[in-house]
Amino acid sequence: MNASPFFIIVDVLIFLGVLGLAVQAFIGLAFFFSSVWEKERRATVFAAVQFAGMTALLIIFLLMALSGFFKTAPGMVLLIAGYITVVFAAIFMVRKTAPNLRALQGTAGYMVSKGNRFDERVQVFARNRSIRPGSKQYHQFYRDHPELEKYDSERREKGGPLGKIGLIDKPDEGPNVAALLASISIPIHLCSPEVVKPDSHPLMNGKKIDLSPSEATIRIKGYATNIGADLVGIAKINPLWIYSHRGEIFHENWEEWGREIPADHKYAIVVAEEMSFDMVGPAPHTPSLIESMKNYAKGAYISTQLAAFIANLGYEATANHLRHYTAILPPLAVDAGLGEVGRLGYLMTKEFGPRIRLSAVTTNLPLIPDKPVDIGVEDFCKFCKKCATCCPSESIPYDDEPKEFNGTLKWKLNDETCFGYWAKAGTDCCICMKVCPWSHARTFPHRLIVWLIARNKYARRIFSVMDNIFYGRISIPKAAPKWARFKN
Numbered sequence: 249m250n251a252s253p254f255f256i257i258v259d260v261l262i263f264l265g266v267l268g269l270a271v272q273a274f275i276g277l278a279f280f281f282s283s284v285w286e287k288e289r290r291a292t293v294f295a296a297v298q299f300a301g302m303t304a305l306l307i308i309f310l311l312m313a314l315s316g317f318f319k320t321a322p323g324m325v326l327l328i329a330g331y332i333t334v335v336f337a338a339i340f341m342v343r344k345t346a347p348n349l350r351a352l353q354g355t356a357g358y359m360v361s362k363g364n365r366f367d368e369r370v371q372v373f374a375r376n377r378s379i380r381p382g383s384k385q386y387h388q389f390y391r392d393h394p395e396l397e398k399y400d401s402e403r404r405e406k407g408g409p410l411g412k413i414g415l416i417d418k419p420d421e422g423p424n425v426a427a428l429l430a431s432i433s434i435p436i437h438l439c440s441p442e443v444v445k446p447d448s449h450p451l452m453n454g455k456k457i458d459l460s461p462s463e464a465t466i467r468i469k470g471y472a473t474n475i476g477a478d479l480v481g482i483a484k485i486n487p488l489w490i491y492s493h494r495g496e497i498f499h500e501n502w503e504e505w506g507r508e509i510p511a512d513h514k515y516a517i518v519v520a521e522e523m524s525f526d527m528v529g530p531a532p533h534t535p536s537l538i539e540s541m542k543n544y545a546k547g548a549y550i551s552t553q554l555a556a557f558i559a560n561l562g563y564e565a566t567a568n569h570l571r572h573y574t575a576i577l578p579p580l581a582v583d584a585g586l587g588e589v590g591r592l593g594y595l596m597t598k599e600f601g602p603r604i605r606l607s608a609v610t611t612n613l614p615l616i617p618d619k620p621v622d623i624g625v626e627d628f629c630k631f632c633k634k635c636a637t638c639c640p641s642e643s644i645p646y647d648d649e650p651k652e653f654n655g656t657l658k659w660k661l662n663d664e665t666c667f668g669y670w671a672k673a674g675t676d677c678c679i680c681m682k683v684c685p686w687s688h689a690r691t692f693p694h695r696l697i698v699w700l701i702a703r704n705k706y707a708r709r710i711f712s713v714m715d716n717i718f719y720g721r722i723s724i725p726k727a728a729p730k731w732a733r734f735k736n
């Protein structure tokens with residue numbers, strides 16, 4: 249009787265059931281270790297409970313199997329019901345649900361009317377850093393924008409968008425300020441006109457090297473990765489994302505201020521560098537600012553070398569980094585297929601979430617553009633809103649749907665109030681980046697979760713709720729690595 253084909257099938261089902269429960273318990277264990285590694289106390293407790301629950305289930309299942317229960321009528325009913333539930337749940341969570349068609353069109357998918365190119369002179373850093381009180385440019389700018397003068401004067405008195413650096417860390421901020429100033433000096437060294445828009449090296453003899461677009465694309469991406477880029481994508485430039493006029497000036501290069509920026513380059517190579525999980529965790533304290541500046545320095549290093557490489561091939565190239573922008577990078581990164589822009593206003597990537605910094609090179613070298621991607625960000629952000637809840641200056645909108653701004657649908661960050669908080673903290677805050685469920689370290693369980701949420705809308709809802717359960721809905725700064733501590 250026990251060797252009948254029916255009972256062989258039951259034995260196979262029991263074996264597969266044990267295997268499935270063992271895999272579940274293993275994922276629970278991996279999540280426990282991941283939470284310990286992430287130094288997330290609350291998640292560690294929940295992961296331990298989850299692992300204990302899965303292990304208990306596995307043991308109960310094994311005991312039931314060994315007792316022969318699954319070969320009785322009620323046991324078989326339970327086994328088959330369990331299988332049906334698990335198979336349906338798996339199909340429900342794993343299958344690819346309807347794509348977001350507008351995300352697949354890149355920024356063009358979100359355009360509802362004709363927008364205008366943005367003038368860099370109005371950008372908050374350009375206003376505060378470049379326009380010196382009493383200068384010709386100062387009078388010219390505030391004559392055109394009188395509504396900003398009082399606000400900007402008050403901010404300048406407080407020390408600009410960053411205020412007094414490291415204020416929130418007192419009394420131990422000195423070494424961290426020294427570290428971030430070390431990084432911030434690199435983009436300054438790399439922003440003179442001959443560096444950001446280089447000529448071909450004399451040893452290249454002004455030669456133009458013929459490359460097909462596909463060969464040029466392979467070489468450019470390979471070179472960018474080789475010199476340190478974590479992600480690289482190519483966009484065909486929509487001129488809307490090129491600033492209309494220069495606004496940020498360094499090296500006393502005042503003839504550049506207010507100069508019209510030609511939108512004559514057809515392609516942008518956009519590069520992303522991962523920000524360290526350990527350094528973002530202590531946000532809004534100085535370690536996250538050190539990390540931002542380190543990555544801006546990397547971006548300056550990569551983009552200027554890449555521009556020099558393209559110039560040596562005989563084509564025009566302009567580096568875009570912290571101290572020299574001709575373009576707005578997040579929309580270019582979307583069009584370059586690196587990710588989608590989230591509620592918090594940053595680019596969100598599948599690989600690192602918003603935990604990245606961007607740099608770019610615009611060029612007339614013919615290249616093959618990448619396709620925009622749908623990784624489920626817009627749908628996830630519609631109901632998550634964690635960054636908006638945690639933002640100390642209430643700068644991130646709560647609206648369910650993105651709204652029109654300059655012809656494009658987006659969740660528009662209030663950058664004036666955001667920078668107001670930066671001045672109070674003396675850092676670049678980064679709380680929104682830190683709390684975003686997409687920012688977790690890419691350990692095995694988080695890779696699995698990102699794979700699921702990128703393809704399935706039900707997984708997005710479930711894991712958004714689970715993120716709140718496991719990690720909480722408020723931001724608590726984590727301990728910094730010892731060398732970058734901010735407390736005695």
Ligand code: SF4
Pocket residue numbers: 638639640641642643644661665666667669670676677678679680681
């Ligand atoms: S950086 Fe800070 S203040 Fe600015 S939007 Fe993010 S959480 Fe809010």
Ligand code: SF4
Pocket residue numbers: 590591592593628629630632633634635636683684685686
């Ligand atoms: S915290 Fe939530 S709402 Fe905010 S960007 Fe991240 S996923 Fe979107």
